[in-house]
Amino acid sequence: MTIASATPYCSHGAHCQTCSLSSLCLPVSLKTGELDHFDAIIKRRPPLATGDCLFRQGDHFSNVYAIRSGSLKQVNFDHAGNEQITHFFLPGELVGFDGIDDGYHTGYAHAMETTCICEIPFSHLETLAERIPQLRSQLFRSMSREMKEDHRLIRLLSCKTADERIAGFLINLAVRFQRCGHSSKTYRLPMTRTDISNHLGLALETVSRVLKRFRDNHLVAIRGRDVQILQPQLLYKLAENGSP
Amino acid sequence: MTIASATPYCSHGAHCQTCSLSSLCLPVSLKTGELDHFDAIIKRRPPLATGDCLFRQGDHFSNVYAIRSGSLKQVNFDHAGNEQITHFFLPGELVGFDGIDDGYHTGYAHAMETTCICEIPFSHLETLAERIPQLRSQLFRSMSREMKEDHRLIRLLSCKTADERIAGFLINLAVRFQRCGHSSKTYRLPMTRTDISNHLGLALETVSRVLKRFRDNHLVAIRGRDVQILQPQLLYKLAENGSP
DNA sequence: CGGTTTTTTGAGTACAATCAAGTAGGGTGG
DNA sequence: CCACCCTACTTGATTGTACTCAAAAAACCG
Numbered sequence: 001m002t003i004a005s006a007t008p009y010c011s012h013g014a015h016c017q018t019c020s021l022s023s024l025c026l027p028v029s030l031k032t033g034e035l036d037h038f039d040a041i042i043k044r045r046p047p048l049a050t051g052d053c054l055f056r057q058g059d060h061f062s063n064v065y066a067i068r069s070g071s072l073k074q075v076n077f078d079h080a081g082n083e084q085i086t087h088f089f090l091p092g093e094l095v096g097f098d099g100i101d102d103g104y105h106t107g108y109a110h111a112m113e114t115t116c117i118c119e120i121p122f123s124h125l126e127t128l129a130e131r132i133p134q135l136r137s138q139l140f141r142s143m144s145r146e147m148k149e150d151h152r153l154i155r156l157l158s159c160k161t162a163d164e165r166i167a168g169f170l171i172n173l174a175v176r177f178q179r180c181g182h183s184s185k186t187y188r189l190p191m192t193r194t195d196i197s198n199h200l201g202l203a204l205e206t207v208s209r210v211l212k213r214f215r216d217n218h219l220v221a222i223r224g225r226d227v228q229i230l231q232p233q234l235l236y237k238l239a240e241n242g243s244p
Numbered sequence: 245m246t247i248a249s250a251t252p253y254c255s256h257g258a259h260c261q262t263c264s265l266s267s268l269c270l271p272v273s274l275k276t277g278e279l280d281h282f283d284a285i286i287k288r289r290p291p292l293a294t295g296d297c298l299f300r301q302g303d304h305f306s307n308v309y310a311i312r313s314g315s316l317k318q319v320n321f322d323h324a325g326n327e328q329i330t331h332f333f334l335p336g337e338l339v340g341f342d343g344i345d346d347g348y349h350t351g352y353a354h355a356m357e358t359t360c361i362c363e364i365p366f367s368h369l370e371t372l373a374e375r376i377p378q379l380r381s382q383l384f385r386s387m388s389r390e391m392k393e394d395h396r397l398i399r400l401l402s403c404k405t406a407d408e409r410i411a412g413f414l415i416n417l418a419v420r421f422q423r424c425g426h427s428s429k430t431y432r433l434p435m436t437r438t439d440i441s442n443h444l445g446l447a448l449e450t451v452s453r454v455l456k457r458f459r460d461n462h463l464v465a466i467r468g469r470d471v472q473i474l475q476p477q478l479l480y481k482l483a484e485n486g487s488p
Numbered sequence: 489c490g491g492t493t494t495t496t497t498g499a500g501t502a503c504a505a506t507c508a509a510g511t512a513g514g515g516t517g518g
Numbered sequence: 519c520c521a522c523c524c525t526a527c528t529t530g531a532t533t534g535t536a537c538t539c540a541a542a543a544a545a546c547c548g
Contacts, residue, residue, distance in 0.1 A: 080484040084399040100388035143387045144344035150394040155328040157401035158445030201402030203537050240324040447505050
């Protein structure tokens, strides 16, 4: 059986008990009986098509979502209408925690490709977490992990050079793709160059040029959206440091 | 009685029941009896002096902390040793959630001035949260709020111009100072220009120059660390948009 | 295949970094 | 209390990176 993320279309009737991503997801430390309870509160939605919205800015917060396959981008608007892509979400990742605070979602979540989602009603999740300490801990851990991920991005964005930002971005995607069952070296970008440039605070043309430079220096092989990391350790060094 | 944040030195024997910041903090929605239980698990530590460490990178995570007065900066190091200030924390804010995930702190927290802290043992907090639904909800909300705050910073850092970043930074501080009982227009920066430049991914000199430009344009009055926002709506527009 | 979107590449420019002094402010000790 | 030091901050001149404008090439889609 192939991993879920390799098959963009996945069964509507999937269950946590058989999901290959459960080790990344909330049920990670649940015992069989508990897992059945958890699985029972999940709603599997029909797959989202490219461009579809999972939730919109201002929508009432009532669920968090786990990605079973595909990918999402989360877009926030400021009052002047400028949009900013704050997150890309990959299979096994959880979406929507930032809505808990005041009860509505602060941005849009768009599917970047055909994407299958597990919908987890937050009120049920909270009730279940009250009874199952492992689930509660995992919930805190998941939120904490998203915070740490955000801090990583904050560090990345305060890097001065475009090269550092893009190297960091490519490395980070590699790590996350590997975590959900891909090769650590080869993946396909789900987002456009425009999305990348917006996310990293760079001009579209700069992204294109930096990628070309990386290609010319044989750090990565990039054709369109297909990425192959040729020299991970050099790319990593570049992301952290600055020197080639 | 003056607000806690206006008196840098505060009593060691403070209690949630009388704390002026409790409306910002975890006990916000607790009833009297519950508040007593909550107050009982808090440890009040002797004040930190300027430069003191609340926790260090790699320290075992066992507490979250609430700031009663003063301020902290959180500094993260990458593997190359570059440091990055990911957060400044003000009175009424909670510190340390990012340590939950894998059980240790990912950065240093330094006091930027004399700072009083409430130490909240996380295991006790979790146990208490199991019994008190309001506390549990508030805990989730607090974490969610920190996420949202991080997303705001991410948006700020992906702004292209130095003016936008610094305008956004000044506005954000004004909002947070106001929340903890200060004027919305006037405050004193607890951090150095170097700290600001590091946090915003700019050069120290750029921070100085932009502040001078804001002063020349009568957007703000700045003398040393004392800030007075003269034209909040213009500054806000600048932060969101770009135009003067 | 034509039309649209996405990506690449080029030329010129602007903004912020760097290098380099110089000034103010805060603390210590004589 | 003043001289001193050290750090924090300001200001100036120059350089370089990344942005903008512009247009061509490639990929995508019906």
